[in-house]
Amino acid sequence: MVDIRSGAGETIPLAEVEDVELYHPKSWWTKYVFSQDAKIIAIQYSTTAIAIGMVALVLSWLMRLQLGFPGYFDFIDADHYYQFITMHGMIMVIYLLTALFLGGFGNYLIPLMVGARDMVFPYANMLSYWIYLLAVLVLVAGFFVPGGPTGAGWTLYPPQSILSGTPGGKDWGILLMLSSLILFIIGFTMGGLNYVVTVLQGRARGMTLMRMPLTIWGIFTATIMALLAFPALFVAAVMMLFDRLLGTSFFMPAIVEMGEQLKQGGGSPILFQHLFWFFGHPEVYIVALPAFGIVSDLISTHARKNIFGYRMMVWAIVIIAALSFIVWAHHMYVSGMNPQFGFFFATTTLIIAVPTAIKVYNWVLTLWRGDIHLSLPMLFALAFIVTFVNGGLTGLFLGNVVVDVPLSDTMFVVAHFHMVMGVAPILVIFGAIYHWYPKVTGRMLNEAMGQIHFWVTFLGAYAIFFPMHYLGLLGIPRRYHDLGDATFVPDSAHTLNAFISVMALTVGAAQLLFLFNLVWSIWKGRDAGGNPWRATTLEWQTPQTPPAHGNWGKELPVVYRWAYDYSVPGAAEDFIPQNHPGLGVPTRETGS
Amino acid sequence: MAQSVQTHTGDALERPPGLRGVAADLSSDQRAFKNVSWGKAMMWIFLLSDTFVFGCFLLAYMTARMSTTVPWPNPSEVFALTIGGQEIPLILIAIMTFILISSSGTMAMAVNFGYSRDRRKTAALMLLTAVLGASFVGMQAFEWSKLIAEGVRPWENPWGAAQFGSSFFMITGFHGTHVTFGVLFLLIIARKVWRGDFETERRGFFTSRKGNYEIVEIMGLYWHFVDLVWVFIFAFFYLW
Numbered sequence: 001m002v003d004i005r006s007g008a009g010e011t012i013p014l015a016e017v018e019d020v021e022l023y024h025p026k027s028w029w030t031k032y033v034f035s036q037d038a039k040i041i042a043i044q045y046s047t048t049a050i051a052i053g054m055v056a057l058v059l060s061w062l063m064r065l066q067l068g069f070p071g072y073f074d075f076i077d078a079d080h081y082y083q084f085i086t087m088h089g090m091i092m093v094i095y096l097l098t099a100l101f102l103g104g105f106g107n108y109l110i111p112l113m114v115g116a117r118d119m120v121f122p123y124a125n126m127l128s129y130w131i132y133l134l135a136v137l138v139l140v141a142g143f144f145v146p147g148g149p150t151g152a153g154w155t156l157y158p159p160q161s162i163l164s165g166t167p168g169g170k171d172w173g174i175l176l177m178l179s180s181l182i183l184f185i186i187g188f189t190m191g192g193l194n195y196v197v198t199v200l201q202g203r204a205r206g207m208t209l210m211r212m213p214l215t216i217w218g219i220f221t222a223t224i225m226a227l228l229a230f231p232a233l234f235v236a237a238v239m240m241l242f243d244r245l246l247g248t249s250f251f252m253p254a255i256v257e258m259g260e261q262l263k264q265g266g267g268s269p270i271l272f273q274h275l276f277w278f279f280g281h282p283e284v285y286i287v288a289l290p291a292f293g294i295v296s297d298l299i300s301t302h303a304r305k306n307i308f309g310y311r312m313m314v315w316a317i318v319i320i321a322a323l324s325f326i327v328w329a330h331h332m333y334v335s336g337m338n339p340q341f342g343f344f345f346a347t348t349t350l351i352i353a354v355p356t357a358i359k360v361y362n363w364v365l366t367l368w369r370g371d372i373h374l375s376l377p378m379l380f381a382l383a384f385i386v387t388f389v390n391g392g393l394t395g396l397f398l399g400n401v402v403v404d405v406p407l408s409d410t411m412f413v414v415a416h417f418h419m420v421m422g423v424a425p426i427l428v429i430f431g432a433i434y435h436w437y438p439k440v441t442g443r444m445l446n447e448a449m450g451q452i453h454f455w456v457t458f459l460g461a462y463a464i465f466f467p468m469h470y471l472g473l474l475g476i477p478r479r480y481h482d483l484g485d486a487t488f489v490p491d492s493a494h495t496l497n498a499f500i501s502v503m504a505l506t507v508g509a510a511q512l513l514f515l516f517n518l519v520w521s522i523w524k525g526r527d528a529g530g531n532p533w534r535a536t537t538l539e540w541q542t543p544q545t546p547p548a549h550g551n552w553g554k555e556l557p558v559v560y561r562w563a564y565d566y567s568v569p570g571a572a573e574d575f576i577p578q579n580h581p582g583l584g585v586p587t588r589e590t591g592s
Numbered sequence: 593m594a595q596s597v598q599t600h601t602g603d604a605l606e607r608p609p610g611l612r613g614v615a616a617d618l619s620s621d622q623r624a625f626k627n628v629s630w631g632k633a634m635m636w637i638f639l640l641s642d643t644f645v646f647g648c649f650l651l652a653y654m655t656a657r658m659s660t661t662v663p664w665p666n667p668s669e670v671f672a673l674t675i676g677g678q679e680i681p682l683i684l685i686a687i688m689t690f691i692l693i694s695s696s697g698t699m700a701m702a703v704n705f706g707y708s709r710d711r712r713k714t715a716a717l718m719l720l721t722a723v724l725g726a727s728f729v730g731m732q733a734f735e736w737s738k739l740i741a742e743g744v745r746p747w748e749n750p751w752g753a754a755q756f757g758s759s760f761f762m763i764t765g766f767h768g769t770h771v772t773f774g775v776l777f778l779l780i781i782a783r784k785v786w787r788g789d790f791e792t793e794r795r796g797f798f799t800s801r802k803g804n805y806e807i808v809e810i811m812g813l814y815w816h817f818v819d820l821v822w823v824f825i826f827a828f829f830y831l832w
Contacts, residue, residue, distance in 0.1 A: 016622045020801075120630040188642060197633045200624045209619035228638065231644035235652060239762070247747035247757035250656060265658045266753060271652060278648075559621070 013205050015556075020117055022550050036122035037549055038107045041129050044438070045103035049096050052136050056091035059084040061508055068501025070482045078481040082151030082554075085479060087142070089154025090177070093283065094184060095136055097425055101154075101290040102188070102226065103132060104208045104217045105432060106195045108440065112539035113216050115204025117550045119194040128194070129592075131187030131591050138179040149173025153479060155280070158251035158272050162244040164258060172499055174244060178237045185230045185237075195223045206559035210314070211578070213563040214307065217314050218293020219322045220284045225461070228325070229282035236275035248385030273335055277328035284322040284421050291428035292359055295381045297563070298431050299363055301535045302378035304574050306564035307360045316321045316355035316362075333404045336390040342401040349399035353392070360389060371567065371574075375533075376450045380431030383458045384424050391420025394469065409479070412472025414544075415465045423461045426548045430457070437518075438532045439569070443525030449517040453510050461505035465494045472480070536575050537563050602803055619647060635810045639817045646821050649763050650828055656755040657832075665751035667830050668740070685830050688731050689822065692771075695724035696819045699812045706808035711785055720783035721815065725775040734766050736761070762827065770818045774811075781811050 023109055025031035035041060061085050066076040076084075093580075107125070111118050125507040131381045142149030150173035152161030164170040168177075199212070201218040239316040248265060252271045254265035300307040307313060327335060329345040372378065394416040399402045407413065421448050429454070471493055476483065483489050543553040557579040565576040608616055618624050625633060657664055665676035668681040677722065700713070741751045749757045784790065784803065793802040 011620055016626070064607075122636065127686050174645055184799060193634045196637050197630055199693075201628065201630055202631050203622050206621050207623065208621045211621075228644050229642040234645060235648035236767075239652060242746065242758060246758075248651065248762075249754050250758060263747065266656075266755060268659050271655050271659075275611070275648060275652065323789060347769060405640075445669070572692060 001179050005428035006422075013289075015205055019556060022117060023122060024119065024549070029478065033167070034126060036118075036126060038111050038119045039440075039547065041125055042104050042107035044129050044216055045099055045107060045132065046105075048105060048133055048136055049100040052091055053100075054511075054515075055094035055140070056088045056096060057508055057511060059088040059091075059555045061505055063088065064504040066481065075332040078149055079148070081481040082153070083149045083167050083173070086151050086154055086156075086177075087149050088360050089137075091139070091288070092422065092528045093154065095139065097421075097429075098188070098226070099132060100429060101287060101425070102195065102219060102223055103191055105215075105290060105294065105436075106223065108436070109539060110195055110219060111202075111214055111550060112542065112547060113213050114202065115198060115207050115538050115552070116198055116202040117552065120197045120202050121184075121194050127420035128187045128191030131190065133182055133185060134377045135180045138176055138183060142168070142173050142176040142180075145172035145282060147173055150174040150177045152177075154312075155273075155276060156240070157276075158240060158269050159253065161254055162240065162252075163255075167416060169227045175241070178241045178244075178406045181237045182234060182241075188226060188230060188243055190302055192223045192227045192371070195219065195309075196227070196307070204557050207538075207578075208559075210311070211562045214293040214313055215290070215537075216295040217295065217317050218289040218296075220300045221317050222289040225289070225321050225324065228442070229279045230285065231279075233279035236279070238513070239275075240272065243305045257399050260547060270273045270332075270335060273332050274328070278325075279333050280320075280331060281328040282324045285320055287421055287425050289321065289567070291407035291416055291425040292383070294432045295384050295428050296359075296363065297537065298377045298381040298428075298435055299366050300532050300566060301435075302375050302381070303367050303372045304566045305366055305370035306566055308365040308368075310562065310564065311360075312358055313362055314432075316358045319355045320352060321365065323348060323355070326376065327352060330399055333401050333444070334408050340400075344431045346399055346401050350396065353396060356392060360385065360392075375434075376445070376447065377431040377435035377533075379454050379458075380427050380434065383454070384431065386425060387419055387461070388424040391416060391418075391424055395420060405470060406475075407552045409477055411468045411476045411478050414478045415472060416466035418465050418468075419461075423465065427458070427461075430454070433518075434532065436539075436546075437521070439526030439539055440546055441522050441525070443521050443531060445521045445525060446517050449513055449520075451562070455513045456510035457507055457514075460503050460510065463503040464500050464507065467500055471496060525586045532563060534573070534575050536561075536565055538578055541579055599674075601752055608778050629649050629806055631810050632813070639813065642817070646766075648826070649766060650824060652761040653755075653763060654828065656759060657753075659753055660753040662753040663747065664753050667832070669749065670744075670756075671735075671830060682830060684731060684735055685826065688735075689826055690821050691724050691731075692728050692819050693727055695721045695728070696816055698724065699815045703809045703812045706785065706805040709791070709805065710742055711788060713793075715782045715786040718785065718808070718811075720737075721780065722774065722775045722778040725771050725778065729768055729771050729775070732764060736764075763801050763829065767818070767821060770821070774815055774818055776817070777811060 023036050025037075029276065030036075032040060033471055035044075062073075062076055063081060065073050066081055075422060099281055100102060100135065107119070110116075116273070129583050140148075148171070149168055151167030152169065154172070156177070160169070161165050161174055162169050166174075168174050199216060205214075213339060239248075242248045243250055243252055243264070248262040250268035251269050252264035252267040253260050253269060296307050296342065312405070327345055327349045329341055330349045333342055365381075370496075394412070397415065398407060398416055434445055434450060472478075474490070475488060476493055483493075530542070530545045533540070538559070539547070541557065542548075559578050560581050561576060563577055563578055565571070565578075567574045568576055617626070619628075620626075628636075670686055672679045672681045673683050688721050698717050698721045700715050702721060705713040705717060739757075744757045744760070746758045746761050748754050784794075785808065790803050790807070793804065795801065797804050797812075
């Protein structure tokens with residue numbers, strides 16, 4: 001075995017690439033607006049993502065108002081309800097989670113954590129943000145055009161998504177949605193190439209791949225996945241745009257619309273589903289892998305203990321990424337598939353549980369006998385583990401064909417994916433913001449507000465999504481605007497729906513408090529100093545806080561150890577920074 | 593035995609034999625691929641991503657072709673030209689393919705002269721490549737207008753499955769766009785070579801990074817990729 005944590009005994013490697021000369025902005029505009037500095041771009045990405053995420057949050061309130069109190073809100077008719085569902089889903093998955101994890105955290109953390117001055121192509125990185133912003137604006141424009149945004153559901157299944165029965169189907173809505181997705185993919189590709197090349201080719205001296213913090217491993221792997229999965233969505237969006245604009249029939253079977261036989265015919269709606277889910281399933285892990293990585297670092301730092309099984313954690317990330325490309329059709333069990341396919345995809349789906357379970361065990365074993373500080377990042381990390389296990393377990397139900405068939409299109413599915421890829425990654429995002437906010441601003445977030453935010457969000461999320469499992473088992477369908485007087489729906493289901501809606505509003509209110517905290521702490525927060533969490537990774541060792549342009553001052557850092565030297569016996573402090581020569585001998589002998 | 597990880601210190605560290613040596617090299621510090629510059633690495637990864645785009649387009653087309661209930665038009669007849677009273681199948685495509693493959697050859701020669709810092713020959717060969725690429729696009733425009741004149745539309749055609757026209761225009765259009773962008777960048781870089789930007793390490797406009805002759809090779813990577821994709825389009829669309 002190669003020892004991943006050896007100390008200063010080894011030779012300091014020579015620099016292979018000369019230090020880059022950075023682009024130095026000359027005006028306020030190029031410094032803060034059209035900035036090529038990854039840190040500014042990260043803040044721009046994050047702010048935009050959170051802003052559009054707030055829109056999606058409000059949409060979810062409106063949906064819950066309708067579901068909890070049907071008939072009280074006249075302005076939420078069926079069409080609006082479907083538009084809210086569609087926009088809520090698409091915004092949350094792509095424009096918030098993907099953009100925030102990769103564009104936000106990726107941009108901020110990759111150069112700092114691997115010891116680079118900036119991303120390798122700052123100009124393309126800047127373009128990436130502006131195209132993302134354009135994509136968001138095109139998406140939002142949907143709310144203001146005739147017919148409103150598309151109401152096809154976030155999966156945009158044809159043929160319904162481009163027919164007149166669906167809101168926006170024959171108007172502007174679907175066009176804007178598809179254009180926005182295409183723009184997003186182009187913009188993301190520019191950023192994504194930067195992230196991958198920076199990690200592969202732009203690291204500091206001594207920063208081997210197996211010394212990288214797991215955060216970087218997660219973001220790096222997720223970016224590669226995104227670069228390979230988004231093409232399928234791109235192709236699907238282009239083809240659907242042609243179906244809608246030119247009258248081609250890629251996805252259109254022979255169909256009667258409003259009593260009229262359409263000219264189109266011979267296309268395959270299932271083809272779209274394959275393309276969409278070839279993107280859609282990796283997308284789940286594009287969101288989850290950065291969360292896995294970040295949470296590993298949060299747990300290790302705040303439990304003052306090295307991550308358990310670092311090597312295994314890295315390989316689990318890589319294996320999950322590879323497997324996630326061959327499981328997509330488990331979203332299509334009810335679409336009409338050869339049963340052999342169902343068997344294959346169910347098997348691969350359940351195999352993913354193995355590396356995922358390894359990760360969960362390793363997090364728990366990292367906590368085991370650690371010096372656990374219940375700081376806010378740690379609370380969110382713990383909440384993540386619990387929530388992820390919950391959501392993952394219902395995934396085992398839905399991954400099996402025979403169990404999935406009766407449960408699909410019920411609230412059970414809604415509960416499952418909100419737990420596993422909604423609440424769980426969002427909890428990590430909160431934890432990460434509480435963790436890195438001091439580095440970004442130089443000030444701590446307010447602890448009291450943070451505690452309220454945490455407990456309301458954590459407990460509230462369970463109050464919202466636990467009852468949904470029960471509703472699903474009762475057979476309450478999802479994507480229904482109004483349950484009506486169906487006899488199989490007991491009164492208790494209506495009561496439960498009202499309860500869920502109240503809780504959703506409460507949790508939403510807690511997010512407003514969080515936003516207030518973000519702004520308030522910029523000026524009023526406690527001064528953080530350079531390394532408030534006493535963490536080992538490089539971003540906490542910068543000469544200035546917040547880090548200046550170019551990150552490291554005159555000298556680039558040299559890395560001597562892995563990212564997890566916490567509580568090393570014999571060390572002066574309970575952490576040894578990665579760029580610290582420190583002890584002359586390896587702290588633990590590993591392997592043969 | 594505890595063993596420290598490879599950190600590229602010249603010859604100071606002993607490399608483990610076999611696959612472990614490969615792994616140690618790849619996972620070493622600073623750079624995973626030792627002799628690959630940032631620009632080249634980015635182009636390779638971009639091409640990988642673009643492969644998936646074209647792969648999805650072609651797979652979608654194949655699905656459509658196999659699942660349609662109406663017969664698919666016969667490419668040999670559709671893409672035939674009447675020359676001197678004789679109908680020759682696929683003649684235009686054959687010429688187009690020949691031209692595009694030849695342009696790959698001239699591009700490779702340009703890369704070679706670039707590394708020997710022969711400015712004139714490099715620029716001339718890149719220009720020739722651009723001309724060949726532009727004539728490919730020109731012939732494609734001719735092919736499109738001929739088909740359109742015969743009544744082929746994205747939504748219908750006189751001979752059979754509507755998906756024929758839609759796939760044809762979409763896939764060749766997307767490839768043609770790639771070629772067109774390639775031609776534009778060939779011209780831009782040829783101009784830089786001619787002007788001697790890479791001798792003086794003048795900073796690029798987009799990247800604000802110093803330029804060098806490797807950019808010619810990176811351009812070449814893209815160009816060869818576009819050619820390679822055409823081979824697949826040719827095989828799956830015209831020869832099937």
